Amino acid sequence: MPHHLVAKLSWFNPLSQADREALLDVATRDSRQVEARRDIVREGEGPGPVKLILRGWACRYRHLEDGRRQVTALLLPGDLCDVHAGVLRGMDHAIGTFTPVTVAEIAAGRLLDLAARHPPIGRALTWEAQVSQAIQRRWIVNIGHRSADERVGHLLCELFVRLRAVGLAREDGYDLPLRPIDLADALGIGTAHMSCSLRKLRARNLIMLDDGRLRVLDMAALQRAVSFDPAYLPAGRVGGDVRPPVAAPTNPSGYRPAASR
Amino acid sequence: MPHHLVAKLSWFNPLSQADREALLDVATRDSRQVEARRDIVREGEGPGPVKLILRGWACRYRHLEDGRRQVTALLLPGDLCDVHAGVLRGMDHAIGTFTPVTVAEIAAGRLLDLAARHPPIGRALTWEAQVSQAIQRRWIVNIGHRSADERVGHLLCELFVRLRAVGLAREDGYDLPLRPIDLADALGIGTAHMSCSLRKLRARNLIMLDDGRLRVLDMAALQRAVSFDPAYLPAGRVGGDVRPPVAAPTNPSGYRPAASR
DNA sequence: CGGTTCATTGAGATATCTCAATGGTCGTGG
DNA sequence: CCACGACCATTGAGATATCTCAATGAACCG
Numbered sequence: 264m265p266h267h268l269v270a271k272l273s274w275f276n277p278l279s280q281a282d283r284e285a286l287l288d289v290a291t292r293d294s295r296q297v298e299a300r301r302d303i304v305r306e307g308e309g310p311g312p313v314k315l316i317l318r319g320w321a322c323r324y325r326h327l328e329d330g331r332r333q334v335t336a337l338l339l340p341g342d343l344c345d346v347h348a349g350v351l352r353g354m355d356h357a358i359g360t361f362t363p364v365t366v367a368e369i370a371a372g373r374l375l376d377l378a379a380r381h382p383p384i385g386r387a388l389t390w391e392a393q394v395s396q397a398i399q400r401r402w403i404v405n406i407g408h409r410s411a412d413e414r415v416g417h418l419l420c421e422l423f424v425r426l427r428a429v430g431l432a433r434e435d436g437y438d439l440p441l442r443p444i445d446l447a448d449a450l451g452i453g454t455a456h457m458s459c460s461l462r463k464l465r466a467r468n469l470i471m472l473d474d475g476r477l478r479v480l481d482m483a484a485l486q487r488a489v490s491f492d493p494a495y496l497p498a499g500r501v502g503g504d505v506r507p508p509v510a511a512p513t514n515p516s517g518y519r520p521a522a523s524r
Numbered sequence: 525m526p527h528h529l530v531a532k533l534s535w536f537n538p539l540s541q542a543d544r545e546a547l548l549d550v551a552t553r554d555s556r557q558v559e560a561r562r563d564i565v566r567e568g569e570g571p572g573p574v575k576l577i578l579r580g581w582a583c584r585y586r587h588l589e590d591g592r593r594q595v596t597a598l599l600l601p602g603d604l605c606d607v608h609a610g611v612l613r614g615m616d617h618a619i620g621t622f623t624p625v626t627v628a629e630i631a632a633g634r635l636l637d638l639a640a641r642h643p644p645i646g647r648a649l650t651w652e653a654q655v656s657q658a659i660q661r662r663w664i665v666n667i668g669h670r671s672a673d674e675r676v677g678h679l680l681c682e683l684f685v686r687l688r689a690v691g692l693a694r695e696d697g698y699d700l701p702l703r704p705i706d707l708a709d710a711l712g713i714g715t716a717h718m719s720c721s722l723r724k725l726r727a728r729n730l731i732m733l734d735d736g737r738l739r740v741l742d743m744a745a746l747q748r749a750v751s752f753d754p755a756y757l758p759a760g761r762v763g764g765d766v767r768p769p770v771a772a773p774t775n776p777s778g779y780r781p782a783a784s785r
Numbered sequence: 786c787g788g789t790t791c792a793t794t795g796a797g798a799t800a801t802c803t804c805a806a807t808g809g810t811c812g813t814g815g
Numbered sequence: 816c817c818a819c820g821a822c823c824a825t826t827g828a829g830a831t832a833t834c835t836c837a838a839t840g841a842a843c844c845g
Contacts, residue, residue, distance in 0.1 A: 325665055328751050333665040355658050355756040397616050399660050404586055404594040407667045407712025411801070443824060451668025453802055458825050490589050495616040672833070704792060714834055719793055790843080799834070807826080815818080 267341030267429035268315060272387035274428055274497035282381045289377050290315055294367040297360050304344070304358040312368040314344040319364030320440055324448070325356040334449035336399065337422070341429040343391060362440045397495040406451045409489075414450045415460040416489035419470065421496065423479060428498035436471075436478035528602030528690035529576060533648035535689055535758035543642045550638050551576055555628040558621050565605070565619040573629040575605040580625030581701055585709070586617040595710035597660065598683070602690040604652060623701045658756040667712045670750075675711040676721040677750035680731065682757065684740060689759035697732075697739035 268290060269283050278286070294317060297303050303314060303321060321338040335356060338344060344358060378385030398421070405414050422439070426432040441449075447457040464470050469485045471478040479485060486492075493499030529551060530544050539547070555578060558564050564575060564582060582599040596617060599605060605619060639646030659682070666675050683700070687693040702710075708718040725731050730746045732739040740746060747753075754760030 323661065325661070327665070327669055331669055333669045335661040335664045352761070353755075356661060396657065396660070399657070399664065400584065400586070400596040400617060403596045403660065403663055403667060404588070406664060408588055408592055408594045454824070455803080455826080456801060459801095462825090494614075500613070715792070716794080716835080717833060720833095723793090786845100788843100788845085790841105792839105792841080794839080795837090797834105797836090800831105801833090802829105802831075804829090805827090807824105809822100809824080811820100811822085813818100813820085815816100 267317070267339075267431065268343070270430050271341045271428050271497055272384070272391065275390045276383045276387040278383055278387070282384055285377060285381055286384055289369055289373055290317070290367050292367070292373075293369070294365055297364045297366060299360055299362050299364075302357050302359045303364065303366055304354055306355070306357040307353045309353055311345070312370050313374055314358070315367040315369060316340050316342045316344075317365040317367050319360060319362040321358060321360045321364050321366075322445075322449070323356050323358055332448045333451065334445065335402070336395070337449065339422075339425055339429065340431060342395070343388070361445060394495070394497060401495060411450070411452045411456045412460045412463055413489040414452065415446065415457065416464055416469070416485055417491050418446065418450060419464075419477065419479070420482075420486055420489065420491040420493070423482070424493045424496045424499050428496065435480075436476065438475055439472070439477040440475050528578070528600075528692065529604070531691050532602045532689050532758055533645070533652065536651045537644045537648040539644055539648070543644055546638060546642055547645055550630055550634055551578070551628050553628070553634075554630070555626055558625045558627060560621055560623050560625075563618050563620045564625065564627055565615055567616070567618040568614045570614055572606070573631050574635055575619070576628040576630060577601050577603045577605075578626040578628050581622040582619060582625050582627075583622065583706075583710070584617050584619055593709045594712065595706065596663070597656070598710060600683075600686055600690065601692060603656070604649070622706060655756070655758060662756060672711070672713045672717045673721045673724055674750040675713065676707065676718065677725055677730070677746055678752050679707065679711060680725075680738065680740070681743075681747055681750065681752040681754065684743070685754045685757045685760050689757065696741075697737070699736055700733070700738040701736055 266287075269278065269286055272278060272286075293312075297319075299319075304311065306325070316338050318340055322334045323336040323338070323344075324332050324334045326332055338358070374388070378388055401421070405417050409417065419439075423432055423437060426437045431437065443457045443461070444454050447454045450457075452460075461470075461472060464485075465472065467488070468480055469488060470480060527548075530539065530547055533539060533547075554573075558580075560580075565572065567586070577599050579601055583595045584597040584599070584605075585593050585595045587593050599619070635649070639649055662682070666678050670678065680700075684693055684698060687698045692698065704718045704722070705715050708715045711718075713721075722731075722733060725746075726733065728749070729741055730749060731741060
């Protein structure tokens, strides 16, 4: 069951049989079940072990003063949280579940030890951390500068590629256990517009979505429609239909193009 | 001159004289000057050394298809970029300057070696990386769920605390070398609203801003007005006027309060 | 001194929000 | 097994924040 992390790391680095076994051993030593819609880690909580999502969907989130919620990251099976968390005084946000989640708790020392004894794992883990940061930066770009419709489509694309990287996507889509309100909280839009945007994507024959089952009818068209370029994700640089149909605009002279805007 | 990193790390960990000297030695070995409005690292560029901003203001940014720009992080003196970048295939964004910048280039191995020989430095560096991630998460929250006015004020508060942590703030404000358009690109708003928001903050007697010189007239009031809580930043947990006037709302039961919204 | 760039301001356009009404689904209790 | 209630997604209409565009004027550069 918990091959997802192994699958993801292998996108960066080939791992030997010994590497895999050591990783699986560490990753499955201590795990616990968390119900849907519960906190795995609460805001303000002190340093704890590293968490690895083995099964189910979770998120980082934070409440605003008025009770609204911003989801700052979606955590899928194979995702690690707080690899270096030992040094923070207290969580400035919480980690909560959407679905029932199985989470492994790994003592930080054990992980460091594993990385030291298996250099490919160490390299892959720092790569993994870099990828999560790239995802966060992309979220800033999307939320800051894209329309609601594009944000929705972009997130659906991101999830498709991420789930594929851990072996949890079907050929033509994936299971999306998030309610509209959860997606809306992640994208910084209201549920009303969430509905509206999804309807438009459906009307354009880009996706189908019923009962938590998402089908991407035309990935290339969807990517084009929402300017999604998967190169920052694992598994985003391979396969025909995932490759961006248009080369990303380069800007060799640096900085803002003089003529634009 | 390059005490800024030392000053910041000291907020987490006391550093011995030997630690400081070793850190300064590594940090000043190779440095170069970059003019204002140039790229330090270009999009797509391969792995390189770790960068440390010694002087001046820079940012991570990314262009969208239509030529608009999203700034995803502001880099101040004492900030490190790409501590673990050696593992990424290519930058998915660029790093550019606002002002003339002095940037130190540190071979990744040398930094790891330094951290190994001086454990307090190693701990402080991982803490520093955590703080940058916390800042990024906070940006997502702000851009996603706050009004333009709040975003502006929030960013001004963030910069105040960050600059104070590296010894670059005055008692009552700081030099802000960003043009309105730069702030707008960072906050995901247009320049028109940028002007408008700044005018409103000025009208409420919270700030003064002329010729790149920002004065925060009433930090406590500003923080309250934009719901800024500096606890996620270095130097954010000390000092009377920086402490949040109202305790952050806790949510012990986890998840969305049932009654709200 | 002239030209360019850019911040500011205002007016109109539009995307998104807020609120309320509807209806479906699910869990619960009879 | 059915009926009821709670919750929530959807939809529509009106309100509003923000955008876009154009005009103005200041600052800077050649």
